Amino acid sequence: MTRRPAPPLPPPKARRHLRETAALTQTQLASRVGVTPGTVRAWESGRTTPRGRKREAYAQLLRTLADEETARQTTQTPHGSESDPARKPLPPEPARAPESSPEPALEPAPESEPGPERVPEARPAAVALTPAQAFDALYEFGAPALVRQTYLLTGRREQAREAVERAFQTAWEHWPEVARDRDPVGWVRATAYEYALSPWQRLRPRHRHPEPPPADPGDRTLLNTLLRLPPRHRRTLVLYDGVGLDLPETAAETEASTPTAANRLLRAREAVAGRLPALADPQVLHRRLAELASNERLGAARPHAVRGDGERRARFWTRAAIAFTAALVGTTALTVRTAPTHYEPPVSPGQAVRGVPPRVTQGSLSDEERELRHKLRDQLQHGPERLSPRLE
Template sequence: MTRSPATPLPPPKARRRLRETAALTQTQLADRVGVTPGTVRAWESGRTTPRGRKREAYAKLLKTLAEEGAVRAPEPEPKLEPESRPQPQPEAKPQPEPEPKVEPEGKPQPQPDSQPQPQPVAAPEPVALTPAQAFDALYAFSAPALVRQTFLLTGRREQARESVERAFQAAWEHWPEVARDRDPVGWVRATAYEYALSPWQRLRPRHRHPEPPPADPGDRTLLNALLRLPPRHRRTLVLYDGVGLDLPETAAETEASTPATANRLLRAREAVAGRLPALADPQVLHRRLAELASNERLRAAEPPTVRRGGERRARLRTRAAIAFTVALVATTALTVRTAPTHYEPPVSPGQAVRGVPQRVAPGALSDEELELRQKLRDQMQDGPERLSPRLE
């Protein structure tokens, strides 16, 4: 059985350009395709690719937007008149009028006078930002939402704020890598979640003192249901139903396979629905998670404060590493200087040996011994002759 070829799609940048040309937001485009805004954001950034029926619907919508843009394309032609300055010519003016073209959907083309003039291509190009300015813009855009999302994982306001600050400090230390990443917010979010769900957080003194729960009883019940989930299930539920990522993106961020992520998501939903039956519908659960996160007054620090804190922490770590290296080198040099150059075996202590007679030193020979020695010297030293058999 052979598969039919997938519907071709334009590049990610072209998808975004078509949507912006049609004056559509990501939420509006997501409603027309039947997906979440996060999925459209992932499609336009190139992190994921639509498949199946969603791909066909998305490709058909982009084709319609491209055809609508092609019908309006003759508008930029009058742009050439100011460049050549032939304003007195009335013949060039009627060029947009032959556009009584009918769009593929049967809509009449609006009058050229009522159409907005196309923006110049060079206008959207922003001025090159410094690394600090780009970091501040990323922090101001994503930090408040990340703090609220991290609060859903931990249930602690101060820990959520600290986790996001530490994640942005790590992003500032690795800024060249983060700046080139296709999804800088996802990079920071994954780091913040890892820090917030670290088992070492339980050993901190402040973990022993619980924070005041939310004022609303419904929010308090939902937060308790979330905190009773295992950390992996809780993170999967927040990413999928809270943030709005699709299943492959959630699996990639949690470093798990897609089937395992789907299993965790189903178990997390069953656990929450078992405690709160009203949240069995995923849409209702998504809305309640958003309400729970938005009801908390969570503030993030200013971007310069986070950058200075990260730089201070990096300097302290560098100085500690230098001090440790110097101490290690000094200890090694002292050891080499004071260590012996050759091995000297230790002298074992003496001990008495019993049961063996003492060795007697030889003394002077007696007369009998002298006579016997002389006799032995005088006799033949070769010994008796050897007997050999003979034939008779």
Template sequence: MCRSIYVYVLFRPKGCPVKQSNEAAQGELTPAQAFDALYAFCAPALVRQTYLLTGRRELARESVERAFQQAWQHWPEVARDRDPAGWVRATAYDCALSPWHRFRLRNPEPDPPPADTADRALLNALLKLPPSYRRTLVLYDGVGLGLPETAAETEASTPAAASRLTHARAAVAAGVPELADPAALHRRLAELASTERLQVTKPTTVRTCGERRTRFWTRAAIAFTIAIIGSTALTLRTAPTRYEPPLAPPQAVRGVPPKAALGPLSHAELDLRAKLRKEAGHGPERLMPDIR
């Protein structure tokens, strides 16, 4: 919780005090009240942090809202987590850096750069970094996490996280030489995040949208399951019960001589036929040819 307070104070606007309700002090909160308190405590800071990762205000706000909607769907798990703010932060970062944003049907135009020249140079240097390097730099030098925590949240080993951090600092220092000092970089990241006017949605709206989205996907899953069951039943009903080999298509046979047609019988052939019919049914004696 101390880390969460530090993160909030680092990225909150100046003059905005940390508020704590009487219900929170007494520890008597319903799930909705606890969610609203976490949202009010972390959402403004997360939007500013996500803006440093994407450089887009609308995408940063959508990513944070999507993260809190998932947190509300898994609220029993999030409520028992030792760092709920870290759970939401990791989800928001994943949503913001997802490569699927490039396939969105509604792809907004890039946001206008910051008015200040120093802020614009710093943001450009951040956006040129690979996503994993940018995330490591924001977590370590912006949020203030330790190297093991940064490595765990970025799903990397500690040496890999240290290597990413070193290369990210070197790349930022190459673009903005006055930020070669980590303390100066930490201060400038906080200033850049605080100067942007980023709005957040009300927590009740986020909860309502999350519940509506959950109902929609639940009904879609039920309808899809019913369609699969219906198609399976129809297939079983109409499918044949035994295998019937397919008939080969007819083909013309070439090279066979045509069958000769029989002509009329002669008088001798007629007499022979009559004799065969007469003698064949009178016993076992064989028909002997008449050689006279």
């Protein structure tokens, strides 16, 4: 038994374009396919790809929308134009979605009301961007929402901004890897969350001074409730109910299994609902999280400033590494130059020798010694007389 091939899907941008051309909201399209609006948002941003029956239903709906768009263009185009009245085939889905920057989801997706049919505007041809321009576009697109999301994790405005800036600086250092990633905003988000929730943040001096809480009592109560949750539960709740990720994606980003992520999410919801019963509904909780993050004035630095700080920090650490390596090489060379080239046995420790009289220094002569010296000098100056043998 062979599997039939999965139906092709257009790129994420084309999916969104077809939905907007048909004047459909994400909620309306989700009800047609039988999924949640967050799933449609993930499909259109390129974070996830539908599978199985959902993919077939989604592909069939997109083909229908493409047929309707072709029919509208045919009726509105005068005779003699180059438009083909036949149905246009959907472009195949690429292996990797280019420019797969997911839509930051902490704010609820605005649902536009169905309006009159409109002719799609001609889109300009894609222009190749330099790495700096692509980084700036990614930063301006994702930084504001990431700062608000990180604020829900830490409750500190400056720490949230610093975490996001450090994450983007790390992304700029690894830009070839981030640029090829299917979800560059997710890459930066994971790095920012890891930095913000690092236990080393508690050792910083400014962590000892609390920041002013939100002005609204409801926001203050919700923020305190979030900060009382364990960091892993808090991160899972923000990713699933705040950002709008699916459960497998949440589990992958938190480096946990899907059952573990589901258990953390349920416990976090129970803790929040136990203190705030009005937030037992996930939709209400999502809206309140969005309001809490949006009520704070959380600005982000300019992208060129973040790139400049990252480059200066990289240069500093590079020079520090070079200086440390040079010092290590110099120390090694000095050690090799001054080290002995042969074995020198150690000198054994000395031992005290007993029984030897101590050395006595010569002092002044006594009276007897002085008299004896005079006597020896006066008598027998030439020695004793010589004896000669005689016969008797």
